[in-house]
Amino acid sequence: MLVGELVERALRREPPDRGEALAVLRLTDAETPALVGEVARVRRHFFQDRVKLNFLLNIKSGLCPEDCHYCSQSKLSTAGIQRYPMLSPERAVEAAGIAAATGAKRFCMVASGRGPTPGELERFVAAVRAVRAARPELEVCACLGLLGDGQAERLAGAGVHAYNHNLNTSEAHYGEICGTHTFADRVDTLRRAAAAGLSPCSGALFGMGEGDEDVVEVGVALRELRPDSVPVNFLIPVAGTPLADRRELTPWRCLRILALFRLLFPDVEVRIAGGREVHLRTLQPLGLLLANSIFAGDYLTTRGQAAQADLDMIADLGLRVEGAAEPTLPHRAPPAVELKTERR
Numbered sequence: 001m002l003v004g005e006l007v008e009r010a011l012r013r014e015p016p017d018r019g020e021a022l023a024v025l026r027l028t029d030a031e032t033p034a035l036v037g038e039v040a041r042v043r044r045h046f047f048q049d050r051v052k053l054n055f056l057l058n059i060k061s062g063l064c065p066e067d068c069h070y071c072s073q074s075k076l077s078t079a080g081i082q083r084y085p086m087l088s089p090e091r092a093v094e095a096a097g098i099a100a101a102t103g104a105k106r107f108c109m110v111a112s113g114r115g116p117t118p119g120e121l122e123r124f125v126a127a128v129r130a131v132r133a134a135r136p137e138l139e140v141c142a143c144l145g146l147l148g149d150g151q152a153e154r155l156a157g158a159g160v161h162a163y164n165h166n167l168n169t170s171e172a173h174y175g176e177i178c179g180t181h182t183f184a185d186r187v188d189t190l191r192r193a194a195a196a197g198l199s200p201c202s203g204a205l206f207g208m209g210e211g212d213e214d215v216v217e218v219g220v221a222l223r224e225l226r227p228d229s230v231p232v233n234f235l236i237p238v239a240g241t242p243l244a245d246r247r248e249l250t251p252w253r254c255l256r257i258l259a260l261f262r263l264l265f266p267d268v269e270v271r272i273a274g275g276r277e278v279h280l281r282t283l284q285p286l287g288l289l290l291a292n293s294i295f296a297g298d299y300l301t302t303r304g305q306a307a308q309a310d311l312d313m314i315a316d317l318g319l320r321v322e323g324a325a326e327p328t329l330p331h332r333a334p335p336a337v338e339l340k341t342e343r344r
Contacts, residue, residue, distance in 0.1 A: 010266040040289040052293040055099030060111035069242035079240035089130035115146040132159040152196035163193035164201040170217035207235030234275030
C-alpha cells in the first residue's frame with residue numbers, strides 16, 4: 001500500500017476503501033511516523049494552522065440507568081465520581097465564562113442518562129438560553145443521550161448549534177459494550193438531530209476490545225451519517241467500571257487510528273477527545289498533526305491536561321487557536337487520570 005496515493009485521494013475528498021483502511025491500521029510502529037508525516041498534508045491542506053478548542057461541562061453527572069461498560073456514570077459503575085442532577089443556568093454561564101477564557105470556540109454541555117426527561121429538557125433549554133445570552137461567541141453543543149419526538153427541534157429553537165452522540169464502536173461489537181440500548185438507537189438519534197438542523201457531531205471510542213475490522217466499520221458507518229465533527233476517544237480505564245483492566249492501546253496504535261480517521265474525513269473536524277493524555281502521552285503533539293481539534297481542560301469524570309499546557313503545545317507546534325482572543329490561564333500541573341471525586 002502506498003500511503004502517498006491515499007493522501008492524494010484524500011486531498012480530492014476521496015476516502016480509502018475497507019481494504020486500504022485495514023492496511024493503514026496494520027502498518028508497523030516503525031512505519032507509523034512516515035504515515036503521520038504523509039497524512040499531515042491532508043490536515044494542513046484543509047485546516048492550515050488552525051486548532052479548534054472545545055470545552056466540556058458535565059451538566060448532570062451519574063444517576064444513569066444505562067449499562068455502558070466504559071462509563072464511570074453508568075448503573076454498573078462503582079467509581080467514586082460526583083453525582084448531581086442538572087445544574088442551574090447560572091452554573092452553566094459560569095462554566096461558559098471559563099470556556100471563553102481558554103480560547104474555546106465550542107462549549108459542550110453533557111448530561112448523563114438514557115435521554116432527557118421533559119423537566120430536564122426544560123432546565124437544559126434555560127441553561128442554553130442563558131449561555132447564548134452571556135457568551136454569544138460560543139457554539140453550544142448538547143449531548144443528552146437518546147432523543148425523542150420533538151426534542152431535537154426544541155434544542156435547535158433554544159440556540160443549540162450541534163448535537164453530540166457517538167456511535168462508539170461497530171454495530172457488530174456494540175453488544176459487547178452495552179446492553180440497554182442498541183447501535184441503531186444511536187443512529188436514530190443522530191438522524192433526528194440532523195433533521196432538526198443541528199450540526200451532527202459523532203465519533204468513536206477505542207480500546208474496548210475491538211478489532212481492526214471494528215475500527216474500519218465504525219468509520220464507514222460514521223461517513224454514511226455525514227457528521228460535521230468527529231471526536232476520536234481513547235478509553236480511560238476507570239476503577240469501578242467493567243473495562244477497568246483494559247490496557248490495549250499504544251501511542252502508535254492511537255496515531256494510526258487518527259491517521260485513518262483523517263483519511264476517512266479529510267475536510268471534516270477531527271477532534272482528539274478523551275484519553276489522549278493517557279494513551280498518546282509524550283506523542284500528543286503528533287496527534288495535532290492529524291487532528292484539528294481538541295478538548296481543553298477536563299473531561300466528564302476524569303482530569304485532563306492543564307489547559308495552559310494545551311495552549312503551549314499548540315504554540316510549540318506553530319499552530320494557532322481558531323477564532324479566539326489571546327487566552328490567559330494560570331499553569332497547573334496535570335495529575336495522572338485523577339477522578340473528580342464525589343463531594344461529601
